[in-house]
Amino acid sequence: MSRTSLSRFLIEQQRKAGTLPPDLRHLIETVARACKAISHSVNKGALAGILGEAGTGNVQGEAQKKLDVIANDVLLEANEWGGNLAAMASEEMELPYSIPDGLPRGRYLMLFDPLDGSSNIDVNISVGTIFSVLECDESVTGHPTEADFLQPGTRQVAAGYTVYGPQTMLVLTFGNGVYGFTLDRENGSFVLTHPEMKIPESTGEFAINMSNMRHWEAPVQRYVGELLAGKTGPLAKDYNMRWVASMVAEVHRILVRGGVFMYPKDARNPAKPGKLRLMYEGNPMAFIVEQAGGMATNGHQRILDIQPAALHERVAVFLGSKEEVARVTAYHN
Numbered sequence: 001m002s003r004t005s006l007s008r009f010l011i012e013q014q015r016k017a018g019t020l021p022p023d024l025r026h027l028i029e030t031v032a033r034a035c036k037a038i039s040h041s042v043n044k045g046a047l048a049g050i051l052g053e054a055g056t057g058n059v060q061g062e063a064q065k066k067l068d069v070i071a072n073d074v075l076l077e078a079n080e081w082g083g084n085l086a087a088m089a090s091e092e093m094e095l096p097y098s099i100p101d102g103l104p105r106g107r108y109l110m111l112f113d114p115l116d117g118s119s120n121i122d123v124n125i126s127v128g129t130i131f132s133v134l135e136c137d138e139s140v141t142g143h144p145t146e147a148d149f150l151q152p153g154t155r156q157v158a159a160g161y162t163v164y165g166p167q168t169m170l171v172l173t174f175g176n177g178v179y180g181f182t183l184d185r186e187n188g189s190f191v192l193t194h195p196e197m198k199i200p201e202s203t204g205e206f207a208i209n210m211s212n213m214r215h216w217e218a219p220v221q222r223y224v225g226e227l228l229a230g231k232t233g234p235l236a237k238d239y240n241m242r243w244v245a246s247m248v249a250e251v252h253r254i255l256v257r258g259g260v261f262m263y264p265k266d267a268r269n270p271a272k273p274g275k276l277r278l279m280y281e282g283n284p285m286a287f288i289v290e291q292a293g294g295m296a297t298n299g300h301q302r303i304l305d306i307q308p309a310a311l312h313e314r315v316a317v318f319l320g321s322k323e324e325v326a327r328v329t330a331y332h333n
C-alpha cells in the first residue's frame with residue numbers, strides 16, 4: 001500500500017486550490033507532534049507516574065487528573081513557539097492563554113480539550129485530545145480576549161481529535177472532508193489510513209449514559225424508549241447500545257460504523273444546558289460529524305450555529321447518523 005504521511009497529505013491539500021493555507025498546515029503539523037508526545041505519556045501510564053489525580057481543580061469545578069495537566073502543558077509548549085497562533089484556550093484554563101510578547105504570533109485561535117475522557121485514564125480505556133481552530137479578527141492588535149474566541153462553530157477553519165486507543169489515530173477536517181491517520185510508532189509518522197470518512201445515514205447503535213434516564217426531558221425519554229422497544233416499537237428494529245465515557249472514542253466509532261451519541265441536558269443541573277462544553281467539545285466534533293455526512297444538534301438547533309456567550313459554556317449534544325439525529329431533534333421541536 002503506498003503510504004501517504006500526514007505531511008505529504010497536507011502539502012497535497014495545500015497545493016489544491018487554496019484548501020489549506022501554509023500557516024494552517026504548519027499549525028496542524030505542530031498539533032500532531034504534540035499529540036504524539038501525549039500518546040507516549042498515555043501509553044506509559046503508571047510507568048511514567050501519570051495516573052491519578054493532580055490534586056488541583058479546574059474552572060469546570062472538576063478535580064484534574066495528572067494527565068489533564070500534562071496534556072495541557074504539552075499543547076501549550078508545542079504551540080506557543082509555533083508562530084501560527086495569537087492565543088489558545090483550554091478546558092483546563094479559566095482564561096485564554098495569549099502567545100507571550102516576543103514570541104512569533106499568527107492569525108489563529110486554538111481551543112482544546114487536552115485530555116477527553118479523563119475518568120478512563122486510570123482504568124486503561126481510550127481517551128483523546130480534541131481541538132478547534134478559529135481565525136482571530138484582524139482588528140485585534142493586542143492580546144486576544146475571551147470575547148475574540150466567542151465565534152459560532154461555523155467559523156472554524158479546522159478541527160480534529162486524536163484518540164489514544166489500541167491505535168493512536170488523528171482525525172482531521174478543514175472543511176473538505178474528514179481524514180484519518182494512524183500513528184506508525186516504528187517511524188513516528190501519522191499515515192493516512194482512513195481517507196474520506198463517512199457516517200452511514202442510518203444506524204442500529206446508540207450511545208447515552210442510561211444511569212441519567214430519570215433526569216432527562218420528555219423528548220429524550222420518548223426517543224430512548226423507542227430505541228429500547230426495538231422491533232416491538234415504532235422504530236421496528238432492534239438497537240445495540242454502547243457507552244465508553246470518552247466522547248472521542250464514541251465519535252470515532254460513529255465515524256467508522258455509524259451510530260448516535262447523546263449527552264442531553266438533565267435535571268441534575270437545570271441551569272446548565274448539558275455536561276459537554278460547546279467551544280472545545282461540541283463545535284469541533286459537530287464540524288467533523290457534519291463533514292462526514294452526519295448531523296449534530298443540541299436538540300433544537302444545529303450546534304455549529306450556536307452563538308457562544310462564554311468560553312466554557314455547556315451544550316446538549318445529539319450527533320451522528322443523520323436519520324436518528326433528525327428524529328430525536330424533531331421530538332424536541
Ligand SMILES: O=P(O)(O)OC[C@H]1O[C@](O)(COP(=O)(O)O)[C@@H](O)[C@@H]1O
Pocket residue numbers: 091113115116117118119209245246247248275
Ligand atoms: O461520566 P459521564 O457522565 O458518563 O460523562 C462522560 C463524558 O464526559 C467526558 O469525559 C467529558 O470530557 P472530559 O473528560 O474532558 O471532562 C466525555 O468525554 C464523555 O463523553
Ligand SMILES: [Mg+2]
Pocket residue numbers: 113115116117247281
Ligand atoms: Mg472532554
Ligand SMILES: [Mg+2]
Pocket residue numbers: 068091113114115116117118
Ligand atoms: Mg478533558
